[in-house]
Amino acid sequence: MFPRFVLISHASISRSLRAALPALLAFACIHPSARAAAPVQSQGSWVAAWASAMQSIPDLADPPPLYRTPDVAGRTVRQIVYPTVSGSGVRIRVSNAYGRGPLTLSYVALAQSAGGAATRAGTSVGVTFGGKAAVTLKPGAEIDSDPIRAAVTAGEPYAISLVAGPNQTMTAWHRVANQINYVSTPGDHAAETSPSAFARKFTESAWVSALEVRAPAAGAVVAIGDSITDGLRSSLNRNHRWPDALARRLAERGTAPAAVLNLGISGNRLLSDSPCYGEALERRFERDALGQPGVGTVIVLVGINDINFASMPPRAGLDCDFPHTAVTARDLIDGYRRLIERAHRSGVRIVGATLTPASLPPAREAVRKAVNDWIRTSHAFDSVVDFDGALRDGAHPDRLQRRFDSGDHIHPSDDGYAAMAAAVPLDTVSASHR
Template sequence: MRRSGVALVAAGALVALPTLLPPPAGAGAAYAAGRTGGAGHVGAAQGREQWRGGWAAAPQPATDVYGKNWSGSGFARQTVRQVVRVSAGGSRARITLSNRYGTAPLRIAGATVGLTDKGAAVRHGSVRQLTFGHRQSATIPTGGELRSDGVGLPVRPLAALTITLYFDAPTGPTTFHGKAMATSYRAAGDHRADVGAAAFTETSSSWYVLSGVEVAGGGPVRRDGIVAFGDSITDGYGSTVDANHRYPDVLAERLAAAGRPRSVLDEGISGNQLTHTTPGFGEKAVARFPKDVLNVPNVRTVVLLEGINDIGMSEVSGQPGEPTPEVSARQLIAAQRELIRQAHRRGIRVIGATLTPFKGAAYYTERGELKREALNGWIRGSGAFDGVVDLDRVVSDPADRHRIAAGYDSGDHLHPNDAGYRAMAGAIDLDAL
């Protein structure tokens, strides 16, 4: 048993000492550390700073499976402005840009960061020019990631930041994050230093190239970061756009309100699976876990909630992307065990979350429900996790435990609404954290 005294059902537990990953093989100098938590980035002064994750989004290959977006065509002589909310605060900030799934080197002509005003507008006096190895422009190698230099910008926990990227040459298809549940903005020409929003006349509901924001300063850094890892239910599908009502957001709010603000990073991908990679929904969890969790600075705990898409997409034909081979409960358990092994090798603890109900969803079957129950039974009783949060019980209908409660249902009988996500975050015991 690895629970270290942590109660089951409404609890989590957090301790770990992360090990830093090297840059991927073949990455050039422009890689500038990727997401290694501080090793190998440009500038000796930054090497003495202690950085923590403020915000993250798991990178995905370009796809239109979520509907029309800008990832396939990319950008040329255009400015993209994106608004994110950080969970942790500090006196300095830096960003990570991803070309993980690009097919050619990606040139960034320039970038800025500032405090968000409203929509695409930025607060007067807060815009900061970002540099990469002390240069305004940089090129990210194919398959690589690029971290900016740090810049002075006082940021409070739960503050909204606006990151603006200018692409002066055609990018081709870009790495992105499909379901941002937030609005991104685009303008023709170079508007990275604009304070106003007038030039940003186009909008999208995805994030592009930007995959992380980190903060430093504001006190000593503790290795207490949390990563929420999973599929669309972690991604926040069904929550209110631009409201930051995903369950990891609400968890960050609870910690801040309790006087314990810390990194809470959302590494969910809508449609993602444990065991199968699909063109539209990203690499399978066991393949992307080292990149999206183990390579994040100062992580102590990961909350694992994944497997429902493996079940549903393998049971019902006509789902987006390639057909999913049939998957058994035994295979899902083996995949979760592999993620636990990967995390424990890095000293990171894993909180297992039971799969939430899906009766009435488009891909529900009785056979799929038996697999969900088998996996949930193993999560609750195997002792393989360092703690368990029983989200199944939290959001299910007491009159029919196979179905999500009406008050928590976004309408598709699969994804929670804002109230459902708030209940999920509320099930995690802050004292245990």
């Protein structure tokens, strides 16, 4: 059960200050779902238990169906998250990264999920920001909530309900959540356990970029990359992406607890931004990877879209593959070296993952092979995960094994994602700093 009081601390937009700001006092949230209980001292350091990478939504008057957003003005958005490490004491990070206007939330609540849009009775707890239930963020800003005196369990679903301001729109999201989330009819439905008000479903997520917990001796492993880390074409609502399976492997190992955070964005590139597929990974690396509380290791799998998008035909209207920048193996290697330098400067281990087979034509396949050869032999990364070796067809190494192919010859099936997780050497993935 969630307790009835929250511990309030200074909210901070500067991530470097968040861990240093002390808790001030405890008081009840001003909302019907808030209840009273005695405050307690949380133990352990803050670590991100779940995270998601934000990306801009194309700004078009009449976007194609994939980029049409739900009407959220004055409604409650309920999103389901699965923390990958347990802890007591919770913070929710709200993000307006890439937002084109202010983000106003009049109330936020956390509850145990009861399946679908339903929540468990008596578990809803209000969230405050600097002691206030409402928060407004300028474009580009993000904020951690005040600590909530609550406990979360790794692998269990939790519902985060966010009541949007009366004129709020959604201008940034994470497009491929592989999780059904919900939008209510007009009104504040944050405290409701019934799913009846949440008729609108969508498979994106928005505004919440992390759920953080206090957990003694815990650390985090960040998986960052493109659609293959994002889990595109894995089973909806099943948590069958390779970072999910890696989290389960680490939990079964039974040593120090380690969160696994999925910061993949489908279509993402290492070197180039996209109107649809997010800021280039090397430019979002600081915030999305190195800025996660408790991060000790980052696994990088990116580059296949850099190789491919130069050959994609330009499209009138929304051209998601723009700019169609041609890259060489050297271009990608130089980009990886910049990531390595930044990770090491932050005291974080960085693991390079080989690019998986994608049935590329010969010229592009030669670039992929050259990049993989460098990842395997250069010793520039702290260690290597050979996803290519785990998935490729022995007779046709430019192709996925049939049993690991989701059907598009690029993205793995659920079994393929499981094979990727199994290929990660656990002794090289440390949740603690270098």
